[in-house]
Amino acid sequence: MKPLITMKPGSSGSKAKYWIEEHAKYVATTTHDPEILPLVIERGEGVWIYDVDGNKYLDFTSSISVCNFGYPTHPEIKKAIIEQLDRIAHAAGTDFYNPYQVMLAKKLASISPGDFPKKVFFSNSGTEANEAAVKLVRQATGRKFIIAFYGGFHGRTMGSLALTASKSVHKKGVFPWMPGVIHVPYPNPYRNPWHIDGYENPGELVNRVLEFIEEYVFDKLIPPEEVAAVISEPIQGEGGYVVPPRVFFTELKKLIDKYGVLFIDDEVQMGIGRTGKLFAIEHFNVAPEVITLAKALGGGAIPIGATIFRSELDFKQPGIHSNTFGGHALACIAALKTIEVAESLLHRVVELEKIFIEKLSPLREKYEKVGDVRGIGLAWGVEFVVDKKSKRPDPTTRNKVVKTALENGLVLLPCGKSSVRLIPPLIITEEEVKIGLEIFEKSIREVSS
Ligand SMILES: Cc1ncc(COP(=O)(O)O)c(C=O)c1O
Known part of the structure; x- marks a missing residue:
């Protein structure tokens, strides 16, 4: 060569x-x-x-x-963006209505796992998509606590930072971040606190993680009825591209469903086709109540974040959450074409x-x-x-x-x-x-x- x-x-x-x-x-x-x-x-x-x-x-x-x-960027995404630029780019999507964000929200609702009505909150980045997810689950459930995993990365703004636990340097000198987050071990098959070979014994590893949540969180630390959600990446990205055992999320979901705890799936790094499915969680056969997306959703050309959620969780009144660029017409058109291109690949x-x-x-x-x-x-x-x-x-x-x-x-x-x-x-x-x-x-x- x-x-x-x-x-x-x-x-x-x-x-x-x-x-x-x-x-x-x-x-x-x-x-x-x-x-x-x-x-x-x-x-x-x-x-x-x-x-x-x-x-x-x-x-x-x-x-x-x-x-x-x-x-x-992909030529088809570029073409869609240029055509949209001739119509309108920014149209104050959180104050005025535009068809582009409705089209994208409908598309995201239809392609994401879960056979239930969904809505979408639009933003500009992964960390914002997760901030929205946290506000959403807290106000919908009236519960304050969120469980996140060691090794997980969810962003660096003060709410998402609290969820992130992949490197302590992210938190250096900036305390206090958002309160109410509890971290638990992730079922990393290669490196976990119990020294279990999770490739040989995936079931045992998953059981240990679930026992930890039941015994050390729900029994000893915070009653489950005060936990709003568990957040996890389907595959930990910043934490090392760690793939959990295939049974993990179905078993986790069974446990938390018992207590009405919601599941937030952070697809910011793995979503939009990277794993061979549009959403990486599809490899694990569960339907999260909330899914966050960003990164590739804008086709590598336009920043966009999205928080897809069960409709019934929606913010209870206007003003609880909003932003300037959410529902940006150009970003939504780029994302619509991106999804089409991703599906074809x-x-x-x-x-x-x-x-x-x-x-x-x-x-x-x-x-x-x-x-x-x-x-x-x-x-x-x-x-x-x-x-x-x-x-x-x-x-x-x-x-x-x-x-x-x-x-x-x-x-x-x-x-x-x-x-x-x-x-x-x-x-x-x-x-x-x-x-x-x-x-x-x-x-x-x-x-x-
Ligand atoms: C899984 C995950 N969530 C959230 C984020 C934060 O996204 P952003 O950097 O767009 O705020 C990242 C960024 O790497 C990520 O990998």
Whole structure:
């Protein structure tokens, strides 16, 4: 294969170096790490990204599961957006009516799991979609508490931040956040408090989590009739691309249904086709009362968030919750077309999953530092450990792999403490998947030697 990289990214004298330095001077500190990912993007084409120095990279990040339909965006989504721009973009969707948000709400209600009437609250991001979910379940039930999972990520604004428990740095120096959240262990098959091998014994792992909720929350901490909802990602994203046992959500739902506790399914990172279904929770056969979406819903072109919920939970009077950009006409049209495009790609995701299974599974046997490989569809995580026996997380090796992959022309993003995610756009070809996975293994090999 011809090398993709002509100049080492971020190397001295390059344009990348200039922009990284200027960025540090003028743009707020967020999550960049120029040591690992000194990537300054100028443009994208399909599944390929070009940096300011003209280097070409294969993208296995979809820009954090947003650009699921390629760069700059899918041609059909682009066309729909341009046509809508000639009609109207912003139409004060929470004060005036517009047909576009009604069309999108109807579509989301019809495609989401659950055979019951639904409504939708529109916003601009994942964290806002979750903030709306929290307000919704509290005012609908009159209950105050929310159960969330260790390893879960739901955003960084003060309500969602309280739900998030994937990295303590998110909470550094900013207390107090929203009160009323209780965290419980997640059924991570590879790494859980009971040291159960959840791949060998999924039922046992799930039982332990449910017993924990019953005994340590409902019995000892907060009566279940004061718990409004449980929130979970169907597959933990920021926490490491962790797939729970397939029986987990049906069993969880059985338990919480007994007490009238609602289930909020955070599909912000996994939704809109990433796992081969429009909603990742469809792999688990449950119908959540509330589902949140954002990221890919805008086709990688327009920001939009959505909170889909059972109609009977709706806000009891105007003014309890609203915003400026909700129901943005342009965003709604982009999302409608995005859903259509995503539906047409689902079968491809299922096909491409086979290549991931075939190429990634052997890595666990081949490399001492590859502790776990897990995923569904085009949502894969690989966890690096110091050694297989101790299972101690090895962020240093992980970071070296991400950096080496970038130098080899493949863009990856870290997740969890020592994992990487492999999440290419859904339009990727078989050939491109193979190129990416080859570079990934080559990078592990280089770091291992
Ligand atoms: C599962 C999940 N929920 C919520 C969020 C927050 O979304 P946003 O960054 O758009 O606020 C994220 C972001 O990564 C996420 O992965």
